[in-house]
Amino acid sequence: MAVNKNALLRYKTIDKCLQNHFKTWTLNDLIEACSDALYDYEGKDVDVSKRTIQLDLQMMRSDKLGYNAPIIVYDRKFYKYEDENYSITNSPISNQDLNKLSEAVSFLKQFQGFSHFSALDSMVQKLEDHVYTQKTQEKALIDFEKNDNLKGFNFLDELYRYIQVKKPIKLTYKSFKAREKSTFTFHPYLLKEFRNRWFIIGRKNSNVALLNLALDRIVKIEESADEFIYNTTFNLENYYKNVIGVSVSPTIKTEHILLYVTHKHAPYVVTKPFHSSQKIVDKDNYGITISLDVQHNFELEKEILSLGDGIKVLAPKRLKETIKERLQESVDTYNTELDLKELTLLKKQVLHKGFSVLNQVYTKREIKKIKGKLHMYLKNNPGKTYSLREVFLRLPQLKPLVINKNLKQIIDSLLPNAFLTKVIYFDKTIQDNWYVTWHQDLPVNVKDKIETDGFTSWTKKEDVISVIPPEAINKNTISIRVHLDNTNSENGALKVIPGSQNKRLTDTEIKLIIDNSLPFDCEVNLGGIHILKPQILHASSKNKSGKRRRVLHLEFSNLDLPNGLEYAEKVDL
Known part of the structure; x- marks a missing residue:
């Protein structure tokens, strides 16, 4: 049975309405929805009568179009699908439609090979395979790339219609980086597909450049009453000419990219070029050199990185350094992976020696972020730059960066x-320099002074109240020093006396141990940690090099203080 476009659009609109179970639908509601859809499609008012929608419902219920839609009436005036999961889009194609599709495929195949119809080739193959599968009830002969979990496909048809009739939309959108979703008026010009992901290109207003928005980040689309802003600036046909993917910058110039591809990967790059501008400029026994004339964008980097060790950037220098840095960061994520053996050994060392050093706990990227936050805080808060107490109270955003998965x-x-229980930042430089004599770390910081048995030597420094607790609390505490720079004996690395952590020592005992022990220099790399028990004897020399020694000193316990005493900086992990 031949069905005109308006009827199909009404069926589709009714289907969309009845799939919405959060609203009740009367006959008038369906008439209004169909009228709006036809107006959006044709750009003019179309009179949809009550009789027309009643016949549409009757047609959808019948098997004439193969729908057999389970439409029921309840409370004498509301319509819904009896099966809440039903949709006419899930219905099988009728034999009559299959025959028509077969004729269409045969007709379209006549044009394959003609340059004007080259864009139809893949579409014809998909259609032919689908018709064959439906007619023979056999498995498909062609498997096209698809991802059923991709979001945003449901907006395709609606966005297409808005572009077609040149109408703005009110878009609710939440990018991956945004904390909250935002709603704004958007003027759509073009739908773009890349790697099985869809994007809508348009602008918010006439004063801004084109925006490229992913359909899978769209939350909601509504009609806008604003006047449509036509695109008079950009030639959309050539907009993506000089890029790989969808990220285009009107201010970035096209660059001449040179890439060396090993012989193992060369055939794949030759048969499936990165870009239409790709050329082979050189060959040797080990691979090929290709050139591209494109913008440097995220997608270019991603394509290069996808070949791993099979490709090398020769030029330009900035792209080369970027890829090199990203590869190093990738290796860094593997190198910072902990294993059970490491943790078992570390636990034994801390128990018996009183300390341990573990490198590669943080990636270089994580350390860079930590240093960046500290730098901005110290820059905006004049004062001492070589030390900072109560770091997490002053900089709470630093906590998730420092207390990462590995440290937990x-x-x-x-x-x-x-x-x-405590966080202190130290920055030992040539200008801000000091040495620390041999000692044990005994005091803890508390909120208020409350005289309590076993708590002695109360002090107050820079509004920080400190007290020496009973020894049991010290023994149940660990200190972890996160190193933000490479640390060695030249720039003031900590020195310890292994095994000296088991008891509190008098000055005489400390001198006796120092005179008869060999100190250990705890050299730690950037991103590594130094774990120690507070009662271990330790000291540090002045910084004798021009290199900084930045450290975050953290203390942890699992014993609460008695008699109402509270740690000044207590933070749950």
Whole structure:
């Protein structure tokens, strides 16, 4: 049965309405929805009568179009699908339609090979395979790339119609980087597909450049009453000419890219070029050199990185350095992976020696972020730059960066159910320099002074109240020093006396141990940590090099203080 476009659009609109179970639908509601859809499609008012919608409902219920839609009436005036999961889009194609599709495929195949119809080739293959599968009830002969979990496909048809009739939309959107969704008027010009992901190109207003928005980040689309802003600036046919993917910058110039591809990967790059501008400029026994004339964007980097060790950037220098840095960061994520053997050994070292050093706990990227946050805080808050107390109270956004997955795992293995009690930042340089004599770290910081048995030597410095607690609390505490720079004996690395952590020592005992022990220099790389028990004897020399020694000193315990005493900086992990 031949069905005109308006009827198909009404069926589709009714289907969309009845799939919405959050609203009740009367006959008048369906008439209004169909009228709006036809107006959007044709750009003019179309009179949809009550009789027309009644016949549409009757047609959808019948098997004439193969729908057999389970449309029921309840409460004498509301329409819905009896099966809530039903949709006419899930209905099988009728034999009559299959025959028509077969004729269409045969007709379209006549044009394959003609340059004017080259864009139809893949579409014809998909259609032919689908018709064959439906007619023979056999498995498909062609498997096209698809991802059923991709979001945003449901907006395609609606966006297409808005572009077609040149109408703005009110778009609710939440990018991956945004904390909250935002709603704005958007003027759509073009739908773009890349790697099975869809994008809508348009602008918010006439004063801004084109925006490229992913359909899978769209939350909601509504009609806007604003006047449509026509595109008079950009030639959309050539807009993507000089890029790979969808990220285009009108201010970035096209660059001449040179890439060396190993012989193992060369055939794949030759048969499936990165870009239409790709050319082979050189060959040798080990691979080929290709050139591209494109913008440097995220998608270009992604394509290069996808070949791993099979490709090398020769030029330009900036792209080469970017790819090199990203590869190093990738290796860094593997190198910072902890294993059970490391944690077991670390626990034994801390128990018996009183300390341990573990490198590659943080990636270079994580350390860079931590240093960046500290730098901005110290820059905006004049004062001492060589030390900062109560770091997490002043900079709470630093906590998730410092207490990362690796550190949590390490703390859990050493001190289950631990919480943070103290964070201090130190920056030892030639200008801000000091040495620390041999000592044990005994005091803890508390909110208020409350005289309590076993708590002695109360002090107050820079509004920080400190007290020496009973020894049991010190023994149940661990310190972790996060190193933001490479640290060695030249720039003031900590020195320890292994095994000296088991008891509190008098000055005489400290001198005796120092005179008869060989100190250990705890050299730690950037991104590494130094774990120690507070009672271990330790000291540090002045910085004798021009290199900074930045450290975050953290203390953890799993014992609360008695008699109403509270740690000044207690933070749950």
